[in-house]
Amino acid sequence: MLATDLALTVTERLRREFTANVSHELKTPLTSISGYAEIMKDGLVKSADVPRFANNIYTEAQRLITLVEDILKLSKLDENAVELGRADTDLYAVAQEVACRLKIPAQQNSIAISVQGSSAFVTGVPYILDEMLYNLADNAVKYNRPGGRVVISTGTEGGHAYMQVSDTGIGIPAADRERVFERFYRVDKARSRQTGGSGLGLAIVKHAVNHHESRLDIQSTIGKGTRFSFVIPERLIAKKIA
Numbered sequence: 001m002l003a004t005d006l007a008l009t010v011t012e013r014l015r016r017e018f019t020a021n022v023s024h025e026l027k028t029p030l031t032s033i034s035g036y037a038e039i040m041k042d043g044l045v046k047s048a049d050v051p052r053f054a055n056n057i058y059t060e061a062q063r064l065i066t067l068v069e070d071i072l073k074l075s076k077l078d079e080n081a082v083e084l085g086r087a088d089t090d091l092y093a094v095a096q097e098v099a100c101r102l103k104i105p106a107q108q109n110s111i112a113i114s115v116q117g118s119s120a121f122v123t124g125v126p127y128i129l130d131e132m133l134y135n136l137a138d139n140a141v142k143y144n145r146p147g148g149r150v151v152i153s154t155g156t157e158g159g160h161a162y163m164q165v166s167d168t169g170i171g172i173p174a175a176d177r178e179r180v181f182e183r184f185y186r187v188d189k190a191r192s193r194q195t196g197g198s199g200l201g202l203a204i205v206k207h208a209v210n211h212h213e214s215r216l217d218i219q220s221t222i223g224k225g226t227r228f229s230f231v232i233p234e235r236l237i238a239k240k241i242a
Contacts, residue, residue, distance in 0.1 A: 026067065029060040036060075073131065073204055088238040089129055091120040091154040091163050098134045099152055102141055110146045113137070117155040120162070121238035124212050132208030133163055135201035136228050140167035148225075161232040171222040181206040212236060 036057045039045055045053055095115045106113040122129075133152070140150040148168040155162060172180060181202045205228075209216045212232060220226040 026064070029064040029067070032060045033057050033064070070201065070204065086123050086125055088121050089124050089126045091122060091129070091161060092118060094126070094130055094133055095152040095154050095163065098130065098137050101134065102137055102150075105138075106141050106150065109141060109144065111141055111144050111148050111150060113141065113150040113152070115152045115154075117153040120154050120156045122161050122212075122232050122236045123238050124232070124236060128208045128211055132205045132230065133165070135205050136165040136230075139201055140165050140169060140226070143167070143226075144169040156237065159234040159237075161237050163230045163232075164227060166225065166227040168225040171224060172218065172220040172226055173222060174220075177218050177220065 036053050040050070040053055092115070095117075099113050099115050102113055137150060137152055144150065144167050149166075150168075151164075151166045153162075153164040153166070205216065209230065213236075214230060214232045217229040217231065218226065219229075
């Protein structure tokens with residue numbers, strides 16, 4: 001078999017697997033929404049229970065919206081359909097923006113989120129850098145513990161720029177650290193569904209790492225927390241700070 005034929009075969013297999021997974025992931029919340037709505041439609045819900053049923057429908061609908069949005073983002077990245085205009089981007093400013101967007105979800109889970117470090121200008125794609133950091137920090141909030149912390153750090157060191165997301169959460173087992181970037185792979189499936197995770201966040205992160213020819217290091221201890229370090233090579237550091 002020619003290399004091109006083999007590549008097409010692998011691509012087709014991955015496409016079919018992705019389609020099957022998407023179908024399953026979409027069906028789950030849709031089935032819940034339909035079930036709750038049918039019970040209400042048939043008048044089988046007591047008045048006192050209507051708010052609870054409505055909240056369940058809302059929660060499943062939000063989960064569905066998140067899933068669809070992440071699928072669209074990943075599809076655009078796969079097809080290079082995202083506007084890939086590069087610009088000098090301050091990682092510290094990106095970190096502050098992400099922390100601001102996650103402030104309310106963090107407070108709702110009694111988690112303190114903060115930004116440390118200094119400005120680090122890199123020549124990258126602002127949209128993709130923002131998506132990557134948001135997904136890492138969002139996971140750090142979702143898989144944390146009440147009263148926990150999330151710290152986003154940026155800066156330059158040893159000729160490279162970096163962004164780090166550290167948390168005091170549940171940690172990632174060593175056996176799962178290579179697989180967490182697979183689409184729809186979840187270490188804690190029950191908790192992921194409970195928090196509304198799509199299972200695609202770290203797949204989006206992987207795209208960002210590859211696109212910027214960078215690396216992502218993971219350090220994690222079960223029950224104590226995880227630190228993701230996104231390291232950007234020297235050649236992408238903007239001239240203004242090089």
